[in-house]
Amino acid sequence: MSGTGHAAVLVAAMAFCTILLRFLPFLVFRKRVPPYIVYLGEVLPPAIIGMLVVYCLRNTQVLAAPFGIPELIAAAVVLGLQTWKHNSLLSILSGTAVYMLLVQAVF
Amino acid sequence: MSRGDAAEPAGEAFDAAEAMDAMNYKVTNNKVAKQAFLKSLPVMAGYVVLGIGFGVLMHNAGYGIVWVFAMSTLIYAGSMQYVGVGLLAGGASVITAILTTLMVNARHLFYSVSMLRLYRDAGRCRPYLIFALTDETYSLLCDGGAPEGGNDDLYRLLVSAFNHSYWVIGSVLGSLLGSVLPFPTEGIEFSMTALFLASLAEQWTAAGNRVPALTGLICTLLSLLVFGPERFLIPAMLLITLTLTLFRGRPARGNEAGI
Numbered sequence: 471m472s473g474t475g476h477a478a479v480l481v482a483a484m485a486f487c488t489i490l491l492r493f494l495p496f497l498v499f500r501k502r503v504p505p506y507i508v509y510l511g512e513v514l515p516p517a518i519i520g521m522l523v524v525y526c527l528r529n530t531q532v533l534a535a536p537f538g539i540p541e542l543i544a545a546a547v548v549l550g551l552q553t554w555k556h557n558s559l560l561s562i563l564s565g566t567a568v569y570m571l572l573v574q575a576v577f
Numbered sequence: 578m579s580r581g582d583a584a585e586p587a588g589e590a591f592d593a594a595e596a597m598d599a600m601n602y603k604v605t606n607n608k609v610a611k612q613a614f615l616k617s618l619p620v621m622a623g624y625v626v627l628g629i630g631f632g633v634l635m636h637n638a639g640y641g642i643v644w645v646f647a648m649s650t651l652i653y654a655g656s657m658q659y660v661g662v663g664l665l666a667g668g669a670s671v672i673t674a675i676l677t678t679l680m681v682n683a684r685h686l687f688y689s690v691s692m693l694r695l696y697r698d699a700g701r702c703r704p705y706l707i708f709a710l711t712d713e714t715y716s717l718l719c720d721g722g723a724p725e726g727g728n729d730d731l732y733r734l735l736v737s738a739f740n741h742s743y744w745v746i747g748s749v750l751g752s753l754l755g756s757v758l759p760f761p762t763e764g765i766e767f768s769m770t771a772l773f774l775a776s777l778a779e780q781w782t783a784a785g786n787r788v789p790a791l792t793g794l795i796c797t798l799l800s801l802l803v804f805g806p807e808r809f810l811i812p813a814m815l816l817i818t819l820t821l822t823l824f825r826g827r828p829a830r831g832n833e834a835g836i
Contacts, residue, residue, distance in 0.1 A: 471639050472668045480674045481644070484661050485651040487678035488685065492707050495689040496696070503690055506825075511687035513789040513821045518680050519776045520793025521813055522660065526770035528806040541770075548771045552778035559623055561778070565771035566630075570764035 536577040544569035609727040613735035616720075620713045620740050624655075625747035630768040631658050632751020637762060638666040645752040649745045654711060657681045658748075659769040673810060680814045688715040695733075702734045709737035711744075792820050 472480060495503070530538045548565035552558065628649065635645045640662075648658055657678055664674050688710050695718075696706055714737050723732035755762070780790060800813035 472665050476668065477640070477644070477665050479671055480661070480665055480669065481648055481652070483671050483674045484648075484657060484664075484678045487675055488652050488654050488657060488682050489708060491679065491682050491685045492689050492710055495686060495693060496707060499690060499693075506822075507686070509825055510683065510818075510821070511690070513792075513824075514680070514817075515684040516777075516780045516787075516790040517793030517796075517817050517821060518683070519773055519780060520790045521797040521817060522656065522681070522773040523770065523777055524794060524797035524801060524813075525660070525663075525810065526773060528801055528809070540764075541767075544767055545770070545774055548774040549778045552775045553782055556779065558772075558775045558779070559626060561775040562768055562771040563626070565774070566765060566768040569767035569771075570762075573764040574761055 540569055540572035540577055543572060605724075605727050606731060609723045609732045610735055612724050612727070613732050614739060616717055617736055617739040617743070620717065621743045623713065624740060624743035625750070627655055627768075627772065628744050628747020628749075629751035629754060630765065631655070631662070632748040632753070633755045633758070633762055633765055634659070634662045634751075634769070635748075636752050636755025637765070638662050640665060642749060642752040645748050646745065649748040650741075653709060653741060653744060654682055654685070655744070656772065659772065662769075667807070676811055676814055680817075684712075685710065688712075692718075699730045699733070702730060706733055706737055709741050711740065714740045788824060789821065792824070793817055796820055 499507075527538075527541055530541050532538045544565045547568050548561045551564055552561040555561070631649070632645050635641075635648075644665075648661065652658055652661070660677060660681055661674075663669075664677065669677075689707060692707075692710065692715075696703055699706055717736055717740075718733055722729040777790060781787065796816040797809070797813040800809040800816055803809070804812050
């Protein structure tokens with residue numbers, strides 16, 4: 471856990487960078503956006519989602535009990551529901567509920 | 578004297594017309610506000626629930642209501658705030674926080690690009706409109722403006738402000754609930770994983786080109802195996818950017834078909 475000072479710096483850094491990204495086009499690209507930036511804008515978002523999935527699961531116990539089984543089951547619930555119903559809120563709530571049930575009551 | 582008499586009725590007529598205008602405008606403004614509120618309702622459901630999740634996670638990580646309020650007000654970017662809980666709890670370096678924010682929120686650059694023209698003449702509320710341009714607000718605003726004859730800038734301002742307030746209210750609520758929830762919250766952190774998994778599934782089924790998503794997954798997994806769970810994020814981001822830049826030479830079939 472970060473101390474108050476460091477945490478405040480981290481929050482400020484996150485806020486500043488987010489604001490910077492939202493304002494930059496209005497300050498810099500008034501007329502034309504460089505093609506490389508346009509390309510990154512298309513391909514980065516899905517790649518970063520992939521990265522964040524791995525980031526979230528980085529501490530999963532794969533080699534010892536419960537061998538990542540709760541994560542696997544809950545992830546299957548989310549992916550299945552989302553592909554079927556396309557309702558993000560439903561998928562997130564169901565997957566989380568299943569995971570909480572598994573880690574609290576089963577494993 | 579006679580000049581004054583002549584001018585007075587004209588002045589009254591003008592005032593009356595102005596008052597009528599102001600009244601019509603007020604009625605229209607109420608309509609605009611109503612439309613903005615109704616349109617924002619689906620976002621309310623999502624933001625309040627995800628906000629509560631964020632508040633609870635922050636509570637479990639040892640950060641109270643002031644932190645939650647500050648982050649939701651100032652950062653106002655859902656995915657990044659969820660990741661931010663991990664950065665705070667893990668005592669990440671400032672450079673990691675900066676790079677992660679730039680990568681996770683890179684897409685906002687492109688929301689702003691597509692709003693360049695729309696927001697050009699938005700006047701005094703323009704800075705706030707730009708600040709509050711989240712994924713959901715962007716998609717609502719792309720979906721149309723004020724009702725016939727209404728003030729579009731007011732509509733956009735209200736939609737943005739409604740959504741912002743849902744997010745702040747939800748997360749503050751979560752922070753408060755965190756300490757009084759009647760059931761154990763172990764495992765609630767999976768809501769963040771689920772959020773990104775749902776996004777991944779949605780893009781997987783919608784996108785013609787799955788190379789970027791696969792690149793993200795594979796590069797990050799490799800980086801995790803090589804650098805371990807504490808310091809793999811920066812190498813992963815560099816590897817992703819490098820790989821995607823190398824892929825750029827090749828035309829992406831899905832994208833070409835889309836154009």
